[in-house]
Amino acid sequence: MKIEINNIYAMDCIEGMKNIPDNSIDMIVTSPPYDNLRDYQGFNIDLHQTGQEIYRILKEGGVCVMVIQDQTKDFAKTLTSFRTIVDWVDNIGFKLFETVIYRKHGTEGAWWKRRFRVDHEYIPIFFKGKKPQYFYKEHLKIPTKHGGKVLSGSGNRKTNGETTNTVKRPINNLKCRGTVFEYLMAGDKNPLKRKHPATFPDQIPLDFIETFCPEDGVVLDPFMGSGSTAVAAKKLNRNFIGFDLSEEYVEISYSRLKEVTSTQQNLTFTN
Incomplete structure (x- = not known):
């Protein structure tokens, strides 16, 4: 099948990315459903295979921004974030540009008497080739x-x-704000977005797309979820491609896009 830009596909991202040509995508922004921390309707993922396909389709100098954290099980962290970083660098071929700390308002949760409150997630930034093809940070200054x-x-x-x-x-x-990015808005309070069990602030893809994706570039999110990456791409005049196994979440993404884009008549729901 042919994958078209400015579309979100209700299908497995690994199978979907296999239909995308080598060296054709400018940037990836995503947050994979890691460690079963939320109910994703029973879907499982393979981060290694996902990384292989992402590396293949990224252009030379293309960047992949990932939001990820670790589950706590029997008092210990799963280390999914660190394992993924090492695997993608050592076994797939990525280079690690930086690991940004995403500072947020953590909740006490079930562990509040026996652990520290978790006020952060990790944002590893990978790139393919000798250096990122595009970098602009003026909008990030504080x-x-x-x-x-x-x-x-x-x-x-x-x-x-x-x-x-x-x-x-x-x-x-x-x-320069450094490597600690504060997103303390306690959610975007968008009723459509809240239909998804695990979201990140829209400001994350807005910040990173403007930093690493050239104008008119193509941004892909293999785990589109509530559509934040697509919404940010359209706001910044970039193109997008998205995948999500859940048709329900794909519909949420398109509903959100209709709220922010004047080209909504050109968007189509694709199974």
């Missing part, structure tokens, strides 16, 4: 505490114990 001031600093300690001279320099109003 206010600087002393922006606009002139301060002394930049003295560094040498290996022989001496310290270099300090210098005076103006402080920029904005700075």
